[in-house]
Amino acid sequence: MRTTPMTDDRAYYRPIPQAEGGRWPLAGGWTSFTLLERLERGKPPQVVAEAPDAVMRALTSPRPAITGLTMDRPRLMGIVNATPDSFSDGGSYDAIAQAQALIRDGADILDIGGESTRPGASEVPVAEESARILPAIAAMAGHVPVSVDTRKAPVARAALQAGAAMVNDVSGFDFDADLPGVVAQSGLPVCLMHAQGLPQDMQDDPRYDDVVLDVYDALQDRIGRAVAAGIRADRIVIDPGIGFGKTQAHNLAILRRISLYHGLGCPILLGVSRKRFIGQIGGADTPRDRVPGTLALTLAAVAQGIQIHRVHDVAEHAQGLRLIAALNENGRTGT
Template identity: 40%
Template sequence: MWRRLVEPMGLLFGQMAQAAIQQGVALPLQNSTAAFTTVLLIDGDKVSGPMPVGAVPNTWLPVVQRLVSPVSDAGLPSGPLVMGILNTTPDSFSCAGQHLQAENAVHAGRQMVHDGAGMLDIGGESTRPGAQVISPQQEWERVAPVLEGLRHTLPDVPLSVDTRNSLVMERALAAGVRVINDVSALEHDPDALPLLADKDCGVVLMHMRGTPQTMQEHTHYTDVACDVVRELGQRVDAAVAAGIARGRLMVDPGFGFAKTNEQNTALLRRILLLANLGCRVVCALSRKRMIGALTGVTDPAQRDSGTVAASLAALPFGNPLLRVHNVAAMAQGVRVWQGVYGA
């Protein structure tokens, strides 16, 4: 199914986009204010175009329609959503140990919501390259008091838990979490798919090859952008086949996971290919090594300006989730982008 992909190009925004759609020279990109006028048709390793949307052969129209169809929001607020990162780990690549104490994490979460976060993502296991493996029980012991504190102080804010273990998923959902964010796209734990099929939460499927310990051994791609979309598409199909409604699914291309800096840059440049999957997109670039490679900034905590600049590439989707450490900076960037392109 995923051999054929369409890459949208020639973007227009706002009133200009609407006028072009009415004139029949552009198509809407999902449910955003953006429209695309030109496409590349990708069939395996064969690429045709660029060509105007009006010149697309009839046999390709069902594939083009995947880029146009509305995206379900999995019960989350519509529009761009800033997702604040709360890592309750001692060994994350950025902010290691800052939120290890539940009281500190809850305080930080409240500040993130004040700064513009539409949801919070809590993680108890570091998945940086070479990270130490911990048990699901240890992971839950880190996450549980933070969830309890956040549910008490921020009852209306959607919470996500970043986990690949079904034990943590089940307990987190019982505690009121609305989204499960799995870096393994539900491949790590065989109990995860059947568990989530019986729930109604949102589910983030992230692209990664191997494990956090081995992923940098799996960086060979024919075309990194197309390969990532196709491999994510297979995980979407597996989730749907297991009983998870497609409208509950979100996709994350996995910047920094089984990808070199050059591949991350190429993937970001062509991020709109993810529209082929028909799912809400999660863009998680915050403070990552690729930002350091592009800017020369070695301290992850000093990469927030680069994070904002890179994350704006996902705004044409209309409903992206932007997963960041510095919520205030990202929220400001989103407001500026919307002021220029969103109306």
């Protein structure tokens, strides 16, 4: 089931963002567009000046607030890994202390998870995953919105009872058939991510016919399943899943054309923070040395209207966003 048709004779339309002066607002946010790319499988992109009415409505409509946060400016989601084996910072800090630090640094929302989904990671039992995250969720829920990063219905149910305001499922409802019902019953938002395979094997030769369009179709199917399960469309966030069953070339292809996914009519979450391909391209073997590359990709995505940015290094990203906002404001006022 697909709830937001974006194809016209198998065509997809990607808005080409411009900082100011565009004919149409992009997703009711801070950027705009005048032209679009018309994408079809097996054909070169074609720049066009119009698209079907349903497409334009999806591309231009303001996005609803998520966990009380308006989507008319970029939002920072601070990562709290309550795990001993995260690829970047597992076991290196106390989860509550880290959450407090991220709030001070400017996080709009926290994403607290107790199961690593790095390539090769093994599944964590429900009881252990819950024990890792519930104290931090309960401690932080009264300070900023908290998202629980989990694939499992029992963990999500306990986290929501502890005060979590959103579920972030990296499997996009492919892992636990009971999770859509838990989210629907709560009435709270959910982020549905695209992944090919499971963490144990997702980087074992991932393949696509056209990664940008294949991910689009898969996310559209996930949205349809969520709505069919009783989740309101205005409670759904999508994530193209950079690094989850994707090669470096796949990641770059998605990032170049990420504004395509605005056509699904949902806020978009991007998680590129400290990922391996940033180190491969930027020459940074250690995850903590990949902050500049992460910030570069974040700002490029902000220029394409992406609303939520899941990052480890909130202070650096908050500073970068303040500078971009100042430049854009000066461009509008001429002062």
